[in-house]
Amino acid sequence: MHTSHRRPGRAWIITPGLRPERFTTAQNCGAGVAVVDIEDSVARADKQTARTTAEEFFAQPDPPCALGIRINSPLTLDGAKDLVALATYTARPDMIVVPKVESPRDIELVAGVLDGDGYTPDIWALIESPRAFDNLPAITAAPRLGGVIFGSADYAATVRCGTGWDALHFARSALINAATTANIPVIDAPTWELDNPDALRRDAERAKELGFYGKGCVHPRHTGVINDVFTPSEAEIAHARSIVAAAEASGDGVTSVDGQMVGSPFFTRARKLVADVDGTP
Incomplete structure (x- = not known):
């Protein structure tokens, strides 16, 4: 049985943890969830700087949307350091996005470190590897899991398939099926074409038709299209x-x-x- 969680936004924007000049824009672009990233967008040598800088993302007293952070995998040294740093943040994230999840233990580990009196952040799993898809029923049944996000780029790189809709249709459908069985929402991966609003709208409409609750994005101007498609008319x-x-x-x-x-x-x-x-x- 999943614990109760805040209802997520439809548009999720992710912004690099080393770019504090973008923090305010990300939080005020109309996204329902703004996530600061200290994983893939940060080189290993810069991880500690990113942990420190990312705390500024949560310093705003009355943010207009839910705020999250994508940490490094908790099974890595950088991920362990991330959790230690998060435990000392003065302002805490609403959501923790956990990458490379392949087992429910990843979720339990994050909850075990961060849960405390008056603080139980929503924990979301990035599903982005073939092994994760093999273990989906167990992962989606994790009691502290708030929802799942499709990591299309990493999945496609591992499988060595294309990133187009047809190539990833099975993975998306499998993720929808497992998450629906567990009664948790699913967020689709971003559309990587930054300057093609028609492609973005087409991808968003397909994702909605499949059963996704919302969609990620990497540019503020994408949030309007995503909100328009996923918000019921x-x-x-x-x-x-x-x-x-x-x-x-x-x-x-x-x-x-x-x-x-x-x-x-x-x-x-x-x-x-x-x-x-x-x-x-």
Whole structure:
């Protein structure tokens, strides 16, 4: 059984831990979650500087979005140092993004070090290796896991496949299936084309259709498109409310709404959307 977690944002932006001049922009670009990175964007020689600099990311007294940090794998020396540093931060992250997760023990280790009186950060796992996909049921069942994020670049590099939609379709579908079984949300990987809003919108729409809750990005201008795609439209919300009303009127029996036959699976989906919009459990 998963513990209760804050509802994540739809657009997640990640910004390098060594670039403090970008911190304010990342936090105010419209993303629901802003993550400072001290893993892949930081060379090993600069890791300690990044740990120190990243603390500034959480110093803002009233941030406009949830704030997270991507640490190094807790199974590495740098990851161990990250956890020690985080335990001493004056301002603490809302979320810890754990890379290279291949076992539920990775999640337990982070929670064991950081959980304390009045502080239990949401812990999110980056799923980015074939071994992780082999162990998905165990990973997604970890009690302290808040959600999972698809790490497309690392996965594709390991498999030696392309980063296009077709090449990664199986991995995305497998991740959605396992996370849904565990009742946790999934965030898609960023679209790496910085100056192609059409490609970004197409990828976001595909991800939403597959069942992703939101999508990561590496540039502030991407957040608007992601929010637009993943935030339910007024028409979608109204249609879902119509289906919920029809379900109640029919006693959850098969009925029709706007000329479409609807039954139990449609009722379940509509109720989930309405509950999400209304902020009810």
